[in-house]
Amino acid sequence: FGFDLTATMSSWADQSEDPNDQPPPPQASSPPHYNDRGGGGGGFGGGGGSSGPPQRRRLQLKPRTAEGVKQAVASSAHHRSSNPFGAAKPREQVLASKGIDAKLVDQRLEKKAAVVHLTREQEEEVESVRQQLTKAEEDLRDANERELPEEKFRVLAEDKRKELNDLMAKFTEMNVKEGNKDGGTAAGGRW
Numbered sequence: 001f002g003f004d005l006t007a008t009m010s011s012w013a014d015q016s017e018d019p020n021d022q023p024p025p026p027q028a029s030s031p032p033h034y035n036d037r038g039g040g041g042g043g044f045g046g047g048g049g050s051s052g053p054p055q056r057r058r059l060q061l062k063p064r065t066a067e068g069v070k071q072a073v074a075s076s077a078h079h080r081s082s083n084p085f086g087a088a089k090p091r092e093q094v095l096a097s098k099g100i101d102a103k104l105v106d107q108r109l110e111k112k113a114a115v116v117h118l119t120r121e122q123e124e125e126v127e128s129v130r131q132q133l134t135k136a137e138e139d140l141r142d143a144n145e146r147e148l149p150e151e152k153f154r155v156l157a158e159d160k161r162k163e164l165n166d167l168m169a170k171f172t173e174m175n176v177k178e179g180n181k182d183g184g185t186a187a188g189g190r191w
Helices: 066-080 091-097 102-113 120-145 151-181
Strands: none
Touching: 091 102, 120 151
């Protein structure tokens, strides 16, 4: 090719760390470049000069001033005191602004999250009512498909649903009371 590729290449280790070191002045014979990465004229394969790829000018920093230091301290103090949650408000405030009692919401959530532990006898009784409810619902579907009167089956299914819900509420209340008496263990000794 006629030129030494290693002479045109440089690395960060080749450059001195002297702050007074100035980049070499641009040569008048170098071809025009369209951007600072050498996207225009010469280059390695073309008919340009042998100056190699253009180099970025060194960054010229000005010395620190007292005013600049004050601004930096003020901006960092502002960032230190900012709230990581932004303008978010506590949950209780948001619910109160909507007219909702936060304590009631918490009680409902605790009720939903509470796991019901039943004794073996209670589980058998609940399962019996569930089977009766399932049979009543199947009879209701069957009457619907055959276009028979459904009211009798609908009332039976609703009664069984209510019976199951009442039974679960009764057992839950009993087991909670017994658990409190026993010092926190569930009825039947299971948790």
